[in-house]
Amino acid sequence: DQQVKQNSPSLSVQEGRISILNCDYTNSMFDYFLWYKKYPAEGPTFLISISSIKDKNEDGRFTVFLNKSAKHLSLHIVPSQPGDSAVYFCAASAVTGTASKLTFGTGTRLQVTL
């Protein structure tokens, strides 16, 4: 039962264009959403997050949009750069009583071409 889904395993975008990565979730108890970026042979690094009380959060070239009614979030990267080529994981959080756990999607591999 995949509670967080990233339906596109890969995405290829030209340098300078917009990259849009999508994520859907099913659990309405999730109240905080995060995007992580992962390079090969490294651990994931935090990129940007959004609380369920907001619908948009921006940080430089990265913007995350949240549509609660559709249980959908997206990450926009503008403009895309070759260094953005990585695997991007969407994650959702809910407090379970003892600690907040993250549930991750399966990842989308972004390739930014010259």
Add this chain to the structure above:
Amino acid sequence: DVKVTQSSRYLVKRTGEKVFLECVQDMDHENMFWYRQDPGLGLRLIYFSYDVKMKEKGDIPEGYSVSREKKERFSLILESASTNQTSMYLCASSPASGSFAEQYFGPGTRLTVT
């Protein structure tokens, strides 16, 4: 600068061996986590700990155990390694702060069981 370290980057073990994966964080975080990452499956939570000597099962605990004797150290134990435990293992930590709990990841251990 936050830091999570893992004892080995690469490990090769034989079927049936007992395997210890060590994780240390220097951020005085209450929560620590062990995940495995497999292609097409994303990151899946094995176990987590919200305090010294306290642990909870994640989504895929079978075949694993954990130990947390000190706040900064969280060990993952494969009691009898099997080939289906060949994977990338990632350790993470986070402060005890409700849902807004960004997790910080180590570089990962690539375990191969032959």
